[in-house]
Amino acid sequence: MSAPRQEGAPLRAGVVGLGWAGQQHMDAYTARPDVDLVAIAGLEDEPRARLGDLYGLSDAGLFRGYEEMIAQADLDVISVATPTALHAPVALAALAAGVHVLSEKPLAEDAERGAAMVEAARSADRVLDVSFNHRRRGDVKALKKLVESGALGEIYYAKAGWLRRSGIPGLGTWFTRKSLAGGGPLMDIGVHMLDMALHLMGEPAAEAVSASTYAKFGPLGRGGSVDRPTVAAGEDGTVPFEVEDLSTAFVRLSGGATLLLEASWASYIKSDELYVVLYGSEGGAVLGSSGSWSESRLEVHTELHGVPAELFPALGPDGRHGEAVDDFLAKVLAPDWSDFHGEDALTRARVVDAAYRSAEEQREIRLDRPTRQA
Ligand SMILES: NC(=O)c1ccc[n+]([C@@H]2O[C@H](COP(=O)([O-])OP(=O)(O)OC[C@H]3O[C@@H](n4cnc5c(N)ncnc54)[C@H](O)[C@@H]3O)[C@@H](O)[C@H]2O)c1
Structure with missing residues (x-):
């Protein structure tokens, strides 16, 4: 003490x-x-x-x-x-x-x-x-203010994803061992996107999750990251890869809203991308960037006095870990x-758990209790 x-x-x-x-x-x-x-x-x-x-x-x-x-x-x-x-x-x-x-x-x-x-x-x-x-990014903070102002109306659908071309962090290190990491990109970077989406949507409770996971690169020793190099292969010529390298999940939320979430450490895409797309009854928004995860960018699609309008809100600085x-x-x-006492973070953990269970059992998993309760 x-x-x-x-x-x-x-x-x-x-x-x-x-x-x-x-x-x-x-x-x-x-x-x-x-x-x-x-x-x-x-x-x-x-x-x-x-x-x-x-x-x-x-x-x-x-x-x-x-x-x-x-x-x-x-x-x-x-x-x-x-x-x-x-x-x-x-x-x-x-x-x-x-x-x-x-x-x-x-x-x-x-x-x-x-x-x-x-x-x-x-x-x-x-x-x-x-x-x-990541919820302290300038684009997230600006979009949160817009949502809270009611400018986008009711947010009834969202898409959020973080996809890398070749970014398995430290292939063969603790990141790719199930007992140490718990899972792959869904656990590592997907959880940031889940957090951003639920935060922006006003913390709706997750009611059901349907997900799939894939491991097409890691088991072959491919898809490694420049920032965190692959460890040397063991005597059998392989490096441990016990998690997924791509996951996709469909989440039913309280009030009828839904969220499509995707995360990958490696996939054949043009370049890395990080995004949140919100669909609201009065306006939509696209947040994020291609090529660089750290670039803040926000577009809002709405109508002003009956005229279709595209807005590019001014963004404040990224807050990050500070x-x-x-x-x-x-x-x-x-x-x-x-x-x-950490209840919000636990809601994210319950969705991630349900997604892995859904992928394993190939069926939708219902979350019995509202996920805001511990
Ligand atoms: N929020 C973000 O943007 C972000 C980015 C990277 C990592 N992370 C998270 O941060 C955590 C660490 O990631 P990292 O990339 O810095 O990992 P890392 O492997 O670079 O560092 C892990 C550290 O933990 C230490 N450690 C291990 N066992 C220990 C013990 N028994 N006692 C004391 N120290 C011990 C290691 O010595 C090492 O210094 C992970 O949970 C990861 O998900 C978050």
């Missing part, structure tokens, strides 16, 4: 995971005057020492395993940026020690473990949040944490 702090003392933050994601959280904490990044943990010696120097940490703030960090670093908040199957163990240990948790996406490798995290956050009465950084961390800290600094 963290020691009592003086009024106004900076929050003590720790980050588990020294990869790209962990470093986004380290940057975000160090950008805040009211937070001290005091500890980092990860298995690799070289980046641990380098990042310790970069962020001015003493040797006492450098840990190999997350258990020692939680036991010794006297933290108020922790970010979890480990392989997905470690999100739940790290979060459960931190919550048991009274530490607020910001997990990387997805919440966990399956909804059962996600529900255990939510339950632990409730009983510890600490914040559990998930870093859905804003996800700021939102988490705003929750931590709020007087009451009872609304912040």
Whole structure:
């Protein structure tokens, strides 16, 4: 349990995971005057020492395993940026020690473990949040405002997808092992698109999911990523690939709306694309980009005084991880944490679980309870 702090003392933050994601959280904490990044943990010696120097940490703030960090670093908040199957163990240990948790996406490798995290956050009465950084894109924030203004009317259908030409992250690493990642692109990048779509549509509950998954590239050692190279083949000449490389899902939502979701790490398309398309009774919107996932772009199709109109709203800057961390800290600094136990992230995990089950059983899966309830 963290020691009592003086009024106004900076929050003590720790980050588990020294990869790209962990470093986004380290940057975000160090950008805040009211937070001290005091500890980092990860298995690799070289980046641990380098990042310790970069962020001015003493040797006492450098840990190999997350258990020692939680036991010794006297933290108020922790970010979890480990392989997905470690999100739940790290979060459960931190919550048991009274530490607020910001997990990387997805919440966990399956909804059962996600529900255990939510339950632990409730009983510890600490914040559990998930870093859905893509909903902080400039185009998403502008479109959210438009939807909330009523300008698009009732949103009754949406399409969302993130498709790569050749981008299996680290073919053969934890990303392509089912026990460590929980799944392939649906779990990795599809969950961002699911989050964006549900967020933009006003959090309708998912009622049923019908999905299919395919693995046409990974099992053949094809479709790897330049950013995260394929690991060397084992003695049998293969690299482990135990997940899908393309998934497609049709989701029935409360109120009769529907969502078509697709995600792939590798497929024969012209170039990578990321999109959300909303169909509303008063207007439609297309968000996203081709070629670069990070380019914000938004078009709105509507009518002005009976005249068909195409609008190109001005977009603010992308918020990315910095804003996800700021939102988490705003929750931590709020007087009451009872609304912040990770329920929204669990709704996403339940849809992903249902999609994998649907693909396996080749039938529609109904979600018995509204997915906003834990
Ligand atoms: N939001 C995003 O845009 C985004 C982007 C990339 C990754 N991610 C997510 O972030 C997480 C990490 O991804 P990554 O690409 O940085 O992974 P990575 O493989 O580069 O890094 C994982 C880190 O976890 C550490 N780790 C593993 N076991 C540990 C243990 N027992 N104790 C302490 N540290 C341990 C490793 O040492 C490593 O430093 C994943 O959940 C991934 O889905 C999110």
